[in-house]
Amino acid sequence: MEILSSLALGFSVALQPLHLALLLFGCFAGTLIGAMPGLGPVNGVAILIPLTFAFGFDATASLILLSAVYFGCMYGGRISSILLNIPGDEPAVMTTLDGYPMAQQGQAANALAISGVASFVGATVAIVGLTLFAPLLARAAIYFGPADYFALYVMAFATIGGLAGVDPRKTLLSALIGLMIATIGLDPATGIPRYTGGSFNLYDGIDPIVALVGLFAISELMFLLERAIKDRDAAIRLTTWIPEAKVILGTAWATVRGAVVGFVAGVLPGAGASLGAVMSYSIEKQVSNKNGTFGKGDPRGVAAPEAGNNSASAGALIPMLSLGVPGSGTTAVMLAMLISLNVQPGPLLFERQPDLVWGLVASLYMANVMLLILNLPLIGLFTRLMAIPTWSLMPLVVAISFIGVYSISNSTFDLYVMIAFGVLGYILRKLDITLVPLVLGLLLGADMENNLRRALSISGGDYGVLVASWISVALYLATVAFLALSIWLGLRDRKRGPAAE
Amino acid sequence: MSIRLAGVAIFLVAALYAWTAQDYTASFGDVLGPSVFPVMVGIPAMALALSLVVFPGGTVSWPSGDRLLRQAMALAALVVYALLLERLGFPIATAALIAVVAIILDGPPGKSLLIGVAGSLSLWVLFDQLLGLPIDFLGSFFTG
Numbered sequence: 001m002e003i004l005s006s007l008a009l010g011f012s013v014a015l016q017p018l019h020l021a022l023l024l025f026g027c028f029a030g031t032l033i034g035a036m037p038g039l040g041p042v043n044g045v046a047i048l049i050p051l052t053f054a055f056g057f058d059a060t061a062s063l064i065l066l067s068a069v070y071f072g073c074m075y076g077g078r079i080s081s082i083l084l085n086i087p088g089d090e091p092a093v094m095t096t097l098d099g100y101p102m103a104q105q106g107q108a109a110n111a112l113a114i115s116g117v118a119s120f121v122g123a124t125v126a127i128v129g130l131t132l133f134a135p136l137l138a139r140a141a142i143y144f145g146p147a148d149y150f151a152l153y154v155m156a157f158a159t160i161g162g163l164a165g166v167d168p169r170k171t172l173l174s175a176l177i178g179l180m181i182a183t184i185g186l187d188p189a190t191g192i193p194r195y196t197g198g199s200f201n202l203y204d205g206i207d208p209i210v211a212l213v214g215l216f217a218i219s220e221l222m223f224l225l226e227r228a229i230k231d232r233d234a235a236i237r238l239t240t241w242i243p244e245a246k247v248i249l250g251t252a253w254a255t256v257r258g259a260v261v262g263f264v265a266g267v268l269p270g271a272g273a274s275l276g277a278v279m280s281y282s283i284e285k286q287v288s289n290k291n292g293t294f295g296k297g298d299p300r301g302v303a304a305p306e307a308g309n310n311s312a313s314a315g316a317l318i319p320m321l322s323l324g325v326p327g328s329g330t331t332a333v334m335l336a337m338l339i340s341l342n343v344q345p346g347p348l349l350f351e352r353q354p355d356l357v358w359g360l361v362a363s364l365y366m367a368n369v370m371l372l373i374l375n376l377p378l379i380g381l382f383t384r385l386m387a388i389p390t391w392s393l394m395p396l397v398v399a400i401s402f403i404g405v406y407s408i409s410n411s412t413f414d415l416y417v418m419i420a421f422g423v424l425g426y427i428l429r430k431l432d433i434t435l436v437p438l439v440l441g442l443l444l445g446a447d448m449e450n451n452l453r454r455a456l457s458i459s460g461g462d463y464g465v466l467v468a469s470w471i472s473v474a475l476y477l478a479t480v481a482f483l484a485l486s487i488w489l490g491l492r493d494r495k496r497g498p499a500a501e
Numbered sequence: 502m503s504i505r506l507a508g509v510a511i512f513l514v515a516a517l518y519a520w521t522a523q524d525y526t527a528s529f530g531d532v533l534g535p536s537v538f539p540v541m542v543g544i545p546a547m548a549l550a551l552s553l554v555v556f557p558g559g560t561v562s563w564p565s566g567d568r569l570l571r572q573a574m575a576l577a578a579l580v581v582y583a584l585l586l587e588r589l590g591f592p593i594a595t596a597a598l599i600a601v602v603a604i605i606l607d608g609p610p611g612k613s614l615l616i617g618v619a620g621s622l623s624l625w626v627l628f629d630q631l632l633g634l635p636i637d638f639l640g641s642f643f644t645g
Binding site for chain 2: 172173187190221394453
């Protein structure tokens with residue numbers, strides 16, 4: 001019953017005209033951003049954050065807008081996967097495997113409809129999960145003391161890189177680089193300037209938003225310039241827009257399985273939507289691939305990963321809202337926005353600002369319905385917008401990033417910081433060092449140091465306090481187990497040779 | 502090789518970082534002081550960077566000459582934009598930025614220029630006129 005009254009409060013917030021307008025705009029923009037190759041949820045959301053500041057939106061309105069964009073991207077990514085064989089964003093990679101072959105066989109309308117419905121089911125399952133589980137997790141997290149939070153952050157840094165295919169050393173190094181950057185500026189406890197080189201511009205530290213836009217938007221431009229731009233196949237033309245209901249119904253179980261697997265992947269720290277899609281696809285392949293049809297245009301191979309990436313993206317909101325530790329790259333960027341607006345996610349958020357939490361949840365239910373409408377009957381609009389050439393779109397994106405960052409503090413110093421982070425992000429990505437742990441370090445560094453300080457001043461300087469509670473011990477054990485597992489997987493893959501991905 | 506070099510670079514930065522931290526002292530405040538946390542971060546970073554030097558993982562393929570040149574040109578355009586934004590004023594600087602980046606991305610020059618002018622004017626209308634952000638139409642170079 002408590003949940004129902006909370007949801008009623010949420011809908012009263014979500015139905016305010018401004019929030020409704022932002023939701024509709026976000027769904028539309030998100031689908032478009034997702035559909036455009038080269039623009040994905042992380043850089044789309046990063047670019048929009050300074051703009052929400054410029055518009056003067058409060059935390060609730062900003063969060064509704066960004067979440068709508070995030071969800072829209074998950075729907076939109078499939079369009080170019082199916083029609084162009086280019087994933088519109090990273091989580092949509094798995095959709096190309098069976099989506100493009102279906103489109104080649106004249107089944108494009110079916111593939112788009114199946115993936116649209118699967119996205120809807122996946123997101124719905126995860127939003128229901130969010131409604132039920134997030135408050136429970138938040139209630140449990142009330143018992144966390146400073147030492148436990150410190151342990152939780154250590155675990156978040158160690159696990160956010162994900163399990164498969166990543167060198168855990170690089171993930172940890174990325175997080176440590178982020179923590180180093182986070183200590184630049186005046187030390188909050190003693191007022192001593194650290195690593196400022198005497199520059200007053202750095203006394204406030206590096207603004208995470210400025211760093212984020214550089215890391216994601218500017219480095220993406222560098223990657224775009226590295227690739228050949230012109231060799232892109234023409235999109236497959238649709239002969240009909242009308243899907244066959246029978247084919248969609250045939251994927252019902254694949255969709256449900258994909259949604260559940262994706263949700264679990266999303267809630268786990270560090271997995272996120274991409275891994276959700278990969279896991280959903282591989283499990284569905286093991287369950288259903290009896291005649292070897294997967295990879296050749298099997299509708300279930302389209303339904304499972306789309307359900308998976310949508311439910312994982314919603315699931316990733318759970319640890320972000322209830323613990324303040326994001327489960328994916330995009331939710332890390334959204335955390336940056338909340339912190340900049342002086343909203344500290346975590347267990348107390350549910351008590352202090354229920355209108356924000358439940359307004360967001362209610363908005364997500366509505367966004368999902370809007371997105372289904374945008375992505376089934378209005379799909380033709382997006383396929384036409386997708387034909388906009390990259391050379392005309394990307395410069396506008398760059399210009400908007402610059403205005404957004406400039407408008408935060410009206411200083412060109414921030415522009416140089418952004419460009420420098422763009423170069424840093426490009427080099428790190430080339431070295432196969434993922435940026436998400438770095439962002440997390442940059443965001444949580446100050447809070448991590450504060451919790452360490454608090455724990456040590458309670459104990460009078462005795463470091464034993466860090467492992468004094470069973471919560472922190474359990475978190476450290478989980479971290480060690482996770483690292484051991486990922487090192488073991490890495491060594492096993494190396495023995496099998498580079499062919500196995 | 503690139504991984505090894507990056508390992509060396511990160512090691513040096515982390516070492517400098519941890520070394521500098523030792524100078525940060527405060528006689529007041531809390532038990533931890535301003536230097537402990539940076540040292541806690543710097544030392545594992547040094548160890549991990551060193552392990553990348555000794556056992557480098559993965560390979561890196563850097564872009565070839567002409568691609569690298571395009572990237573350098575784009576970066577130069579971004580830096581010049583930051584330098585000239587307040588001097589030229591928003592619309593002129595932004596139109597030039599959009600046009601130059603579009604041309605570097607292999608856009609046809611005429612159309613790129615058109616998109617630059619149209620894009621920058623509409624962004625100016627949106628941000629200055631509708632949102633009221635203080636963005637000057639003409640910069641200090643023209644007004645004095």
